[in-house]
Amino acid sequence: MMVKMSNDELPITQDQAVVELNTPVPYLWYQVESLTGSLSANTLEVTVDRNFASFPSYAGSNYCWTTFYPLGTGATRNGLFSDGGYFSGGCVWNMNNVWSYPMIGVNPATHETFNSYGSESYVGSKEYFGYTSEPGISGTTYDPLLACNLVPSVSIIHYTNKDTCENQSELKYGQKFYIDTTVPASPKLIMPTLMWHRNFSASTIGTIFSGTGATQNVTLSGSNTTILYTPLADSNGNQVGRIYPELHMFTIDDQELVAALSYKSNRNWTLPTVNTDVIASNDGIIDATNTLYLTYLFESTSGYTSGLHCQNFVCVNVPSLDCPPTLMQSVNVQFPAGQLPYMKTSGGTGWYADKFYILAQKVQTGTYPDPTQWVMMDYTSSINGHTVGNRIDPTNIEATTFNVTQSMYTSGTTYDLSSFIKIPQTAESESLQFGDERFFFGNLEATGVTDKYRTKFVFTVPPTMFNWSVNPTWPNSNQKVYINEVGVYDVNKKLVAIGKMNLPIEKVSNATIIIEISFDL
Numbered sequence: 001m002m003v004k005m006s007n008d009e010l011p012i013t014q015d016q017a018v019v020e021l022n023t024p025v026p027y028l029w030y031q032v033e034s035l036t037g038s039l040s041a042n043t044l045e046v047t048v049d050r051n052f053a054s055f056p057s058y059a060g061s062n063y064c065w066t067t068f069y070p071l072g073t074g075a076t077r078n079g080l081f082s083d084g085g086y087f088s089g090g091c092v093w094n095m096n097n098v099w100s101y102p103m104i105g106v107n108p109a110t111h112e113t114f115n116s117y118g119s120e121s122y123v124g125s126k127e128y129f130g131y132t133s134e135p136g137i138s139g140t141t142y143d144p145l146l147a148c149n150l151v152p153s154v155s156i157i158h159y160t161n162k163d164t165c166e167n168q169s170e171l172k173y174g175q176k177f178y179i180d181t182t183v184p185a186s187p188k189l190i191m192p193t194l195m196w197h198r199n200f201s202a203s204t205i206g207t208i209f210s211g212t213g214a215t216q217n218v219t220l221s222g223s224n225t226t227i228l229y230t231p232l233a234d235s236n237g238n239q240v241g242r243i244y245p246e247l248h249m250f251t252i253d254d255q256e257l258v259a260a261l262s263y264k265s266n267r268n269w270t271l272p273t274v275n276t277d278v279i280a281s282n283d284g285i286i287d288a289t290n291t292l293y294l295t296y297l298f299e300s301t302s303g304y305t306s307g308l309h310c311q312n313f314v315c316v317n318v319p320s321l322d323c324p325p326t327l328m329q330s331v332n333v334q335f336p337a338g339q340l341p342y343m344k345t346s347g348g349t350g351w352y353a354d355k356f357y358i359l360a361q362k363v364q365t366g367t368y369p370d371p372t373q374w375v376m377m378d379y380t381s382s383i384n385g386h387t388v389g390n391r392i393d394p395t396n397i398e399a400t401t402f403n404v405t406q407s408m409y410t411s412g413t414t415y416d417l418s419s420f421i422k423i424p425q426t427a428e429s430e431s432l433q434f435g436d437e438r439f440f441f442g443n444l445e446a447t448g449v450t451d452k453y454r455t456k457f458v459f460t461v462p463p464t465m466f467n468w469s470v471n472p473t474w475p476n477s478n479q480k481v482y483i484n485e486v487g488v489y490d491v492n493k494k495l496v497a498i499g500k501m502n503l504p505i506e507k508v509s510n511a512t513i514i515i516e517i518s519f520d521l
Contacts, residue, residue, distance in 0.1 A: 100132055
């Protein structure tokens with residue numbers, strides 16, 4: 001089910017069954033695990049896959065509007081993804097969020113990891129589109145210069161519903177998408193419930209992504225393939241994925257956007273990537289032989305529940321010119337200005353949090369971090385001008401430089417994602433998981449291109465032929481002969497096509513006439 005959230009601070013009475021452009025609120029997806037009672041008796045109780053928002057003191061008349069969607073064939077997470085067409089007569093687009101690296105904070109000994117997600121069967125497509133075979137990467141050891149450029153997950157948005165005449169994408173969009181970024185004329189991927197962190201005004205909800213730049217080739221192991229794509233970007237040119245015009249597909253490779261699209265992430269907003277630098281310190285955490293992987297998490301302890309941690313982590317290395325290489329450095333972390341536009345402290349729109357954690361893992365340079373060994377450090381009390389227990393003001397957190405030291409790292413706790421979002425344990429194979437998406441909740445606008453094939457016939461009429469007519473009005477009428485129709489016959493002298501002239505052609509006995517007829521197939 002999808003829930004259009006309300007809360008006890010929202011003064012606007014929301015309408016059901018619509019996305020209200022000027023009211024940015026959380027739109028969250030849940031899996032229905034069981035229900036009791038009935039709607040008609042006002043006793044319906046629904047059990048969902050994780051904790052729900054709670055406003056126990058609210059006595060107003062606003063509602064959380066809820067829409068229920070059938071799961072498809074078979075009540076399992078592995079039901080047919082193509083059954084997305086069931087919801088709207090075959091016009092929905094399917095969405096599969098495909099992972100090929102572990103989610104941080106997930107222990108595979110106790111909880112399901114990426115190879116058990118519902119879109120696992122699409123992992124070959126992630127490779128096909130060039131997102132897996134990054135140069136210089138082998139096994140579990142990575143080039144430190146490339147490690148932060150890995151693409152752990154992609155969202156594949158495609159039109160592959162059941163193969164009926166009505167559902168063939170080429171009948172709706174032609175043989176390929178029409179893309180001309182100079183006009184501009186490009187397919188538009190519309191995400192109506194997204195709170196995009198690069199929408200700096202934050203007065204409305206929803207974002208449109210479209211094609212930009214020149215057509216490029218997918219590369220595999222450094223070589224170009226014949227698979228063509230155009231970069232997909234927002235209105236400010238921030239690239240988030242690709243459009244494949246000949247395949248009628250989109251991929252989203254911005255990790256934060258993939259997270260916001262996931263039904264399980266518990267948020268429909270994206271988070272910015274933090275900025276970092278190093279500084280020599282007596283309480284330093286890394287030297288030139290270490291890499292610090294780093295991201296962060298916002299927690300909400302009342303009202304709305306916590307969303308997934310930021311999926312765009314950074315890799316911090318000490319400059320190789322530092323001498324000696326054992327000189328220890330602490331790490332400064334700072335948020336880019338203006339990139340938490342939907343984070344609010346009051347008013348009922350946007351989202352909020354009251355705790356802030358930095359997540360980090362120190363490894364030997366050239367080694368990828370272990371998903372079970374991330375350390376969580378509480379930096380809530382370090383926010384300038386913030387009172388612990390209150391909601392975090394984004395202007396305060398953007399005005400703060402957070403310093404990650406060895407003592408903070410040592411005193412931190414092991415990050416466990418299941419402490420913030422209820423995720424399936426190894427025996428809960430039917431519970432909602434990252435990558436268990438069925439259909440893309442959004443719209444597509446596109447112009448199609450269809451190739452037409454033309455067959456030409458050339459008829460030569462010599463001066464000595466077709467100088468009379470069998471029309472009974474013609475004899476002794478002193479009329480001229482006109483050609484107004486040409487017939488095409490097969491080898492068995494069977495008439496298979498007729499071509500009509502726009503105007504009759506006068507046949508004269510002292511000139512050769514050449515007639516060209518073309519058929520568009």
